[in-house]
Amino acid sequence: MPAAAAGYPAHVRTTIRHLMATTVPAHIFKAYDVRGLYGDEIDGDVAESVGRAFARVLSDLGGKPVRELRIGLGRDMRLSAPELAARYREGMTCEGAAVVDAGQVGSEMLYWLVGSRELDGGLMCTASHNPKTYTGAKLVREGAIALSGDAGIQDVRRMIEAGLGEKPPESAHGSVDEVEIYDEFRADALKFIDPDAVKPLRVVVDGGNGMAGPMVGPLLERLGLDLITAYWTPDGEFPDHEPNPLLPENREFLMRKVVEEGADLGIAWDGDADRCFFIDDTGRFVDGDFLTALLAESILDKHPGADILYDVRASRAVPDLVEAAGGRAHVNRVGHAFFKTRMRDEGAAFGGEVSGHYYFRDFYGADSGTIPALLILELLSVEDKKMSELLERYHSRYFISGEINSEVQDMHAKLTQIEQRYDDARIDHLDGVSVDYDSWHFNVRTSNTEPLMRLCLESLVSREHMERQRDEVLAIIRS
DSSP, X not given: OOGXXXXXXXXXXXXXXHHHHHTSOGGGBOSSSEEEEBTTTBOHHHHHHHHHHHHHHHHHHHTSOGGGOEEEEEEOSOTTHHHHHHHHHHHHHHTTOEEEEEEEOOHHHHHHHHHHTTOSEEEEEOOTTSOTTEEEEXXXXXXXXXXXXXXXXXXXXXXXXTOOOSOOOGGGOOXXXXXXXXXXXXXXXXXXXXXXXXXXXXXXXXOTTSSHHHHHHHHHHHTTOEEEEESOSOOTTOSSSOSOTTSXXXXXXXXXXXXXXXXSEEEEEOTTSSOEEEEOTTSOBOOHHHHHXXXXXXXXXXXXXXXXXXXXXOOTXXXXXXXXXXXXXXXXXXXXXXXXXXXXHHOOSEEEOTTSOEEXXXXXXXXXXXXXXXXXXXXXXXXXXXXXXXXXXXXXXXXXXXXXXXXXXXXXXXHHHHHHHTTTSEEEOSSSEEEEOSSEEEEEEEOSSSSEEEEEEEESSOHHHHHHHHHHHHHHHHO
């Protein structure tokens, strides 16, 4: 609340608080999280309102009073995180919930906390890979299942807009239990591999000044790697580069460094470290499609015949590999809420998205930036091959465009036009429009937040064929 309002009588302050709640920017409530500019769009008062509303939404979802709820809380290294995490905590406890506060952690550690301690939900104060001016919150319910715009996040927004009313008296507030979870988390993560099987590989790691250093660093040291670290200390100023390895300019350093050091592998993490990205021994970025295939291979070796999820954008390399290895491949909608829910409901052992989110049944269905790093290090060691050698079977057969964005105003009309143009193909509407021919296929989806259409296309003929078909589809999208 503005300092100027502090001198008003209690009933006036309550009115001001109510008015502020109803003017929280609606656009900060995204498809998969709450996110906005610190100060301008999300400040301490907004955070407290989100905390209060989140506790009430969890109560509705779980069918129990707020005073019986146990909610996990974590925060990343952003400069605003201590202040805002404290206000999220105040919001949840003032509604009567018990908060289990893990302090500064990676997002997947918050998911682990919720799953391992059977909490009713959790809130991670983070803006993931966004620039330093951003803040936000990732919200999960019991079982570390993510809230989404369709299931929970918009309920938080509506509840705030309707007015949360005056805060209950302090005597009605819930409790706070501050916990240290790093050692337990790392012990559980290490169970996914045989540590003794990992060879002393030369590995360059780029933490992007995010949470990877303290979260994953001790595990990598435990494995006896020849480790070369860069930007390994958390720093919310991000003095070196933004913590978003999906942007080519943010991974150029790591690609050069792998080659310069003669390393076996490069690994980069995003800001809250729940996604990791790989550079092979030649300095080439490893596409998420092919990384999903490699991880599926590792999981199927440990869990023969398992169900594996992959998203609609992915290369056919994924289902081809899964089926050849005796598993069952299932295509899925894009988005962690959809992956986590389906994994919980159907028991899939692993799910991978081309954007770098990798989900594990034995990690409460949550996505992790730690487990993929461990599995790939183990796979390289057991196979005794270079990363580039493992990937050659994919690069020589599957020719992918990567995701290409185009501004489109009338999304529905454009999707209809695409379907009419390719009406001799197999058409699917699981997520956007998927057009499937024997020798090539593509998916087009619309953005949840921007007037963008996203294209992913693949050819099984040649790179030149992929480029011709890509340009043909783009011409329709952009006409």
